[in-house]
Amino acid sequence: MKAICWMGVNQVSVEDVPEPEILSSRDAIVRVTASSVCGSDLHLIDGYLPGMREGDVLGHEFTGEVVEVGSDVRKVRPGDRVVVGSFVGCGGCHYCQEELWSLCDNTNPQPLLQEKLWGHAIGGVYGYTHATGGFPGSHAELIRVPFADNNAFPVPDGLSDEQVVFASDALPTGWMGAEMCNLWPGSVVAVWGCGAVGQAAIRAAYLLGAERVIAIDRLPERLTMTARHTGAQTLNYEEADVLEALREATGGRGPDACIEAVGMEAHSTGLQHAYDRTKQALRLHTERGATLRQAILACRKGGTVSIIGVFGGYLDKMPIGAAMNKALTFRMGQQHGQRYIPMLLDRIARGEIDLRYLATHSLPLEDGPWGYEMFKHKQDGCVRAVFHPAA
Ligand SMILES: NC(=O)c1ccc[n+]([C@@H]2O[C@H](COP(=O)([O-])OP(=O)(O)OC[C@H]3O[C@@H](n4cnc5c(N)ncnc54)[C@H](O)[C@@H]3O)[C@@H](O)[C@H]2O)c1
Ligand SMILES: [Zn+2]
Ligand SMILES: [Zn+2]
Incomplete structure (x- = not known):
């Protein structure tokens, strides 16, 4: 499948990458319908955060449709539209139980660098560095969402991708x-x-x-x-x-x-x-x-x-x-998205929050390099370039 990848400092391109598979009975696979750039991506592209590898799939602010679930997933089903927060939470550790989701103790399989630098490691993030788990990101046709019951939130009926995509991260x-x-x-x-x-x-x-x-x-x-x-x-x-x-x-x-x-x-x-x-x-x-x-x-x-x-x-x-x-x-802190996303989706459905205007550029996945170029240099009034891989 196609994905927007980090290929080196200041190098972003569209590449062919393997499709994700269910690795655990609590995973879901989501077909990404909208995936936005974020200021955090710039720290990776500009080379300020360590742990990126050539070919890493970028993107952590997204919405999409569930296409497959593991046998222990209960709350979301294939066909559901969902918003997924940028941090992966396990739901069971002390921090997730305290709703401090970005501090999850279980979702960063490569904690050593952070432990050295910060004393402790935080949770995993999609499309981020290998220091935060190296989870493939959302600028792709499909993404694996671990612990789907804790991390994927159904979109209320009638809301468009543009209305809900920023409920993932920004x-x-x-x-x-x-x-x-x-x-x-x-x-x-x-x-x-x-x-x-x-x-x-x-x-x-x-x-x-x-x-x-x-x-x-x-x-x-x-x-x-x-x-x-x-x-x-x-x-x-x-x-x-x-x-x-x-x-x-x-x-x-x-x-x-x-x-x-x-x-x-x-x-x-x-x-x-x-x-x-x-x-x-x-x-x-x-x-x-x-x-x-x-x-x-x-x-x-x-x-x-x-x-x-x-x-x-x-x-x-x-x-x-x-x-x-x-x-x-x-x-x-990094955002504890899972604590806020359902409440925020309700507020969006009630019309209290409408951030559609932030999506200044809607682009196909193939325009990834150009979207990042505009966003990085703040050209053409770009506030958020939103990619639509499934279009
Ligand atoms: N805590 C989290 O979980 C979380 C989540 C998402 C993003 N972020 C972070 O939030 C920050 C903003 O993200 P974004 O997507 O809005 O980025 P962005 O690049 O679109 O916006 C950053 C803005 O800061 C402005 N700026 C630069 N220097 C300034 C100064 N001295 N005074 C005032 N403004 C200044 C820039 O002109 C720009 O408009 C980034 O550091 C990003 O990594 C954190
Ligand atoms: Zn972000
Ligand atoms: Zn946890």
């Missing part, structure tokens, strides 16, 4: 980012990054009670889109002093919560960017920290910094003194 991530802020009516939230994840976080923040959201990015088309579709105030960090603008917008107090939805490849201006880029290129640190530093400095005393942008290793020049002395709360 939306639960954004929801979790906002939920971690413990918002109350009247909260002011600042969000760094107006990609799909940042925009989903903004929608979630409003639904969870925020009174005002201020969204930060530099791409005019994303700022315009964000203002139009979410109602957030926007701030272009290349045109304004972000810290000053946030202070001014909050009567000197600072936002109650700051959501970081950019991650390790943050851009910034001037000396800081040159410093971060050089150190990252020389592998002296692995992350570029402009957004995290700003979030800490901007946040009001006693506020919350919620990190959903992906970081992988070490970062210096962290204002830990500001964080400690201002008594900030830090919340962060």
Whole structure:
């Protein structure tokens, strides 16, 4: 079958790969009908996360139709349309039982690298590195979904692929980012990054009670889109002093919560960017920290910094003194999708959440390399390129 594969740093192509098979009685095989690019793929393509191998199938944000199930699968049947979260959960370990699905203890068969780097390994992810299990991804005609009863969620009748595909990854991530802020009516939230994840976080923040959201990015088309579709105030960090603008917008107090939805490849201006880029290129640190530093400095005393942008290793020049002395709360993590997806699908069905506008480019699988090129370089207003392998 055809699939979009990682073939080396900055090399993506469509290749022939073997079809997946049922390997355990709890597996399902899903025919992928929509599969989106995600900012996390860029960290793989750009070579910042270790453990990729030539020929790995990319993609972890997807929806499709179940075509085959193992003998112990009970909740989904062939013919069901499902949304599958990006992390694989076993359902039985301590972490899955606590609904901390991305921390699953059983779904990463290759935990050594993470154990060395982080002390512990997290769960497996589709289309990600071999350090997270090396599960083949969803930019393919078919995908194997392990522990299908825990990981595949039926799509309510009448919803299209475009309506539900982001309920796999960007939306639960954004929801979790906002939920971690413990918002109350009247909260002011600042969000760094107006990609799909940042925009989903903004929608979630409003639904969870925020009174005002201020969204930060530099791409005019994303700022315009964000203002139009979410109602957030926007701030272009290349045109304004972000810290000053946030202070001014909050009567000197600072936002109650700051959501970081950019991650390790943050851009910034001037000396800081040159410093971060050089150190990252020389592998002296692995992350570029402009957004995290700003979030800490901007946040009001006693506020919350919620990190959903992906970081992988070490970062210096962290204002830990500001964080400690201002008594900030830090919340962060990879998304625990299984905890949110059914609730989010209900909200989509009720019309409370509609993220279809994020799918700026609908493409056949064959256009994978071009889709990634546009997404990486933010060309043609690309926010999400969504591939349709079964078309
Ligand atoms: N926690 C999770 O489970 C999870 C899930 C999905 C994605 N992610 C991560 O979320 C992040 C965003 O994903 P996405 O798909 O929206 O990516 P994206 O590349 O579409 O968007 C990132 C945005 O950040 C903006 N940006 C860069 N530097 C900035 C700065 N200094 N200030 C403000 N904005 C800045 C870019 O202009 C861009 O619009 C990525 O790091 C991705 O890996 C995490
Ligand atoms: Zn993702
Ligand atoms: Zn588990």
